[in-house]
Amino acid sequence: MKLEFEQNIIPTHLFDELGFEEFLANFDIPLPIISKVILKPLSCTQGESHFSELTKLRKQFKDNLHSLENIINLSSRLNSLDEVCTAYNNQSLDQVHLYTLAQFIKIDLEIQAEEKKFFQAHNPCLQIQTVLGQYMGANFNKLLLSQKETNIQEVTTNLEQDLLKEIKKIENEINKQTTLSMIYPYPKEISKQSSLFPSIKTCKLLQVKEDLDCFLVTYNLPAAMEELVKKIEGYQTEFNKLIDLKLTECNKHLHEYLLDFKKYYDLRKKRTYNYALVTCLLKNKLVIPSFDNVMDFKICEGELPQLKKKAKKHYAPLTISFKGGSNILFGSNMSGKTTILKTLYFHLTLIKMGLPVPAKKLNLKFPKHVGFHLMSSGDIRTNLSSLGDELNFFTQAIPSSSYILIDELFHSTNPVAGVELSKIFIKEFSKKPEVIFFCNTHYPEIISQKNSAIFKTSDSTPYIPELVASDNLEVVLKDNYKPLELALSFAIPESIKKEIKKYLENK
Amino acid sequence: MDNFVTTSFIGSDKNAGKTTVLSFVYNQIKQHSSAPVIITSIGINSEKVDSLEGHQKPIITIKKGDSFVTSVHQLKDLSGRYEILDTFSTYVSARALVDIRPVLEGPNTKKELIAIKQSLKKIIPRGTLLIDGSIDRQFLADPIVSDQFYFSLLISERQQQLNKAQSMIYSLSLPTTENKIKNVIENHKNDFTKSMIISSSNKIIYHSLKIPFLDDHLKDLINKQSKPHTLYLNAAFSKSVDYLLKQKNNVNIVLDNFTLYQLAQTQSSVGQPLNNLSLLNPVKARALFIKQVNSSASFKIPLPIKTYNLYREDVREIRI
Structure with a gap:
């Protein structure tokens, strides 16, 4: 958590001379959820309410430092969801977003268990976790696939292997016909005086183009192989469509918790900030006015x-x-x-x-x-x-x-x-x-x-x-x-x- | 024994065929071993089209069961085809559930790369990490980062490019410094050390965190040394330092790693190399791959390094 003052709040010479930067460095705790906080002047109402909350927290943790330490340690594992929230809002959460959201909720629920004694806030974390589990399984690290999707993946994998075999066959055939060691898809250059040139020129699996100081040898793939490539691409397109549908459904399902979650996420950021302030004030013997x-x-x-x-x-x-x-x-x-x-x-x-x-x-x-x-x-x-x-x-x-x-x-x-x-x-x-x-x-x-x-x-x-x-x-x-x-x-x-x-x- | 191996791929120039070599080495590994492979890139790579020159670029296919590290936003269209292993702010490590061709956009800093390596070591302890690297990222040469290297060398008709290629070959042939000096340097240097002057009795005369070409005190001290001494440099071997050292015959120069020599030589034409130069970290080069556009260019290839030409099929060239 890096604290900075909003621009033009303090004249630069006073900021430097009075050591504001060094003082703000006291609050540098690694908290990715609030990695940078721009401080703005508070109104009287905001300020009094903010310090009153800090006073309550300090009282809460004064004799229970272990609990505060535990919360801060857990909070240091909370990632920022700012980008995820944008995708959540647009109903465009993809697999990485869903995983990030699930990881956040998993840690947040641990923090909530620690906070239970003194703070409870209405939040949809458990409901979101249930929905995510339906689409991603217990570890949330991959999308659960339907039978149809699994079948397509298997077929695609088999076709990819067939393609590899075909490529190997072609490489061997080229080598047999020309003694040239070609490695698909890389082209090869041969000198213009090469003795291999007549055999390369007659090989139907190769194309020859004249380059600066050599001949450039590329591939002339058989129609069956191109057919295979097209087939693979067709299955991939179908798979993509099914996954898109699955993600659309998941996004729709999660959307009903959007407003509550956004409110809760803002609250979590605010509370994390306050925990960090209380941690630093206890550590550095600072005082709440x-x-x-x-x-x-x-x-x-x-x-x-x-x-x-x-x-x-x-x-x-x-x-x-x-x-x-x-x-x-x-x-x-x-x-x-x-x-x-x-x-x-x-x-x-x-x-x-x-x-x-x-x-x-x-x-x-x-x-x-x-x-x-x-x-x-x-x-x-x-x-x-x-x-x-x-x-x-x-x-x-x-x-x-x-x-x-x-x-x-x-x-x-x-x-x-x-x-x-x-x-x-x-x-x-x-x-x-x-x-x-x-x-x-x-x-x-x-x-x-x-x-x-x-x-x-x-x-x-x-x-x-x-x-x-x-x-x-x-x-x-x-x-x-x-x-x-x-x-x-x-x-x-x-x-x-x-x-x-x-x-x-x-x- | 550490079974996790990190191999970095470095090219002498843009379009030196680095990604092609990585792809080739990856295929060779898959043919000869069952060890899981993880692939990443320093910065962006595996783009389908070269953003600068607009031509088609080679694509790395990550085989089912192997893993990769890329930026979050590069996975947008690949949902359902991978399982996530870990996340690191903007990067994700993932295992391919089918053969996939992601755009690889990996970490840009040593700190990020080390954090990712630590996580991968825990998840895939017997893995082989392949890094599509870059010559301007000095941290790749740090033994904490890379265990070994493959080099791609572009030999074209442009003189400036030929200089780069020549200096890369030269930097790969530099000897490792003697153990005594190596120990002294390693005992005294830290992450921020840029230079050190060591006396012939192995005492530290000067230890600086300043960039050498801006370090007037360093230059002054070098000029004043009358007895033989060692100068350790962990920063670009710039023109002014090069010039200064060429005037001295009682200094033994130790560069932290081979990338520093390369940086110096790309800035100007290749002059007569210094003969009192050695490296703190040896170049653990597995092989050198040549992409030769100009067949008439002549190069001294350092003998201990295996050299291949993936692109040429000619009796005069070394074949795979």
């Missing part, structure tokens, strides 16, 4: 696998909770503000696509829309500057239950205008409790913004941002000089370092 009706978001130890892989033991997962309206994240440079936004975007995207997430716990309202704006340097293709690009981001429709994540809000313009634009946008979103607006900024003026939740990253626990109390907002300003201290840790010219140190001492 839980959903609320209020616009609250709470993540506990959410991971960004790509970063975890790189940072190894230094990696710290994200724990944060916030509500609908405006949320502002402060923190000094290199304190992980953008990474927090990227982690949130990674989890929200997975949820929107119906996948479990790498976290300990996640509680939220199902996202109707996820928007993420990273500071850019503009785009010459769209003729937009970095500010234009950011403003353009806000022209999209933002329905309720949206999650809007902005990196460095309005740092794309001069600080005076940037602060004013930030205030206006933050104020606007603070009036929308049905939308979560989460941004980070360096503008200290923003802390005076009312009705917004202010968060601050900490040096000791960067991925557990603290909610700053409204009577203690000055704590955010303490970090204002951190970038100067940070500059000292780089190998910049000593004269500049000296000036920075002087400034910090006099501050």
Whole structure:
């Protein structure tokens, strides 16, 4: 099962940077029935129902992993019936289709026996198996033939043998008359100076044609042999007609179960997909999010696998909770503000696509829309500057239950205008409790913004941002000089370092 | 002892008579043994008409009781005449209930072919598998895939085609590398190895998964080697590698299999072959069949290989 996102869901640079492909590879289980799944964004209703089903399955198998393993092993033997279903629909199932259908049903019935304890669905598998047995016998690997059909096959086989004997006779006769070793049906070339030529020319069983540098010797079959070939062909045509009639009858018989079977086959694909997701979430310790009706978001130890892989033991997962309206994240440079936004975007995207997430716990309202704006340097293709690009981001429709994540809000313009634009946008979103607006900024003026939740990253626990109390907002300003201290840790010219140190001492 | 034998048929060119030879060998097997035969093709074959040149092509008749592997859709008009042995996504192995003439369209990759072979070995343990192969499928030369080969050689008047034929004959006569080097290579190579440089004391100097003609580091190292060494190649023996190696006289070149030499020579005219060339996997050739359009062409046929001409009846030619 190879999972892929529908095209243009995630910008390519984010898809690569955040390691979506590596994450999706966690779900690579060999399941031919659903060898490739294209994931599309789910609506709120679809998403909630999908995750509710996953929760039920996880509960079901939590203490019964052996059963899930058994189902997955059986499911890995289920072939895709997509092509068979087309033939089933057109009443044109042939012998291979019937065999494939029978094999599918045989395995499916074993899965059904395993599922019996917790899941039953109306399906016509047993009836179809009975019909297939009538036409193909217990092993389903060949068509059962009528007496008439068997007789034709026997006659044809005997005639084929007679034909072989005739051919052998002809080959021997040619050899006797000409000493030429001909092997029917292959022609032979002889040189123009060959001493055999006079005898070949008079042999009635051979034809001679002049070729480039030789004579080409072919056969001149006797009428009786051609008659034999025609006879064989006649029997073959009759056999074909009888088999066509048999298959037509079988198709007609099976057609009454078509609609029920198609419904059941779709259900089987969906269930196989869900079993695979539960298998992978248990194996990789992923979590199924839980959903609320209020616009609250709470993540506990959410991971960004790509970063975890790189940072190894230094990696710290994200724990944060916030509500609908405006949320502002402060923190000094290199304190992980953008990474927090990227982690949130990674989890929200997975949820929107119906996948479990790498976290300990996640509680939220199902996202109707996820928007993420990273500071850019503009785009010459769209003729937009970095500010234009950011403003353009806000022209999209933002329905309720949206999650809007902005990196460095309005740092794309001069600080005076940037602060004013930030205030206006933050104020606007603070009036929308049905939308979560989460941004980070360096503008200290923003802390005076009312009705917004202010968060601050900490040096000791960067991925557990603290909610700053409204009577203690000055704590955010303490970090204002951190970038100067940070500059000292780089190998910049000593004269500049000296000036920075002087400034910090006099501050 | 493994009783299941796989024989591949390889032609020097299109219309070299590969299918005719397969059909002939199949008939010979049926005349002299009762062992069940399974026939398949790499890609499509046994079409009634040549899709490129439009002329009639030989058809393989699968005898009652023998088996074949083909693509699902090639069985559409043959219902009732076969019993299914196994299915593999798009391929089916089946046993003929009467003599039938299916279009054979078998596996295209080593992975698919090995999976099919494993299944056939279980169902028909004493079977003989005949593969209508292709020179451009290097995996056929892998001992896991083929136990032996029959070759069809087209000798026409076109110089490019004559080059192909000549290089195929040359590749069949290449010696197998000495056991010591063979063991070193086999102990270190994996499915993705493209090249290795081995020192005279049998140490691995370089092991690469890159295609040699794109591998600048490999070329650099070859140029820098002053002592005698061995270069193992498991990729097309391309023009640039050929040119580079011709400048060196202290390198012993080991090609994984004979198809790699053939690939190189089809790309350009045949130059002076390298005399320090050997093969890791020996060519287990049963026979060479010639389809000679041009009787004036002269070829050195490697002596240990039996050579037949199915098409010519002349005292100057080798007869069946």
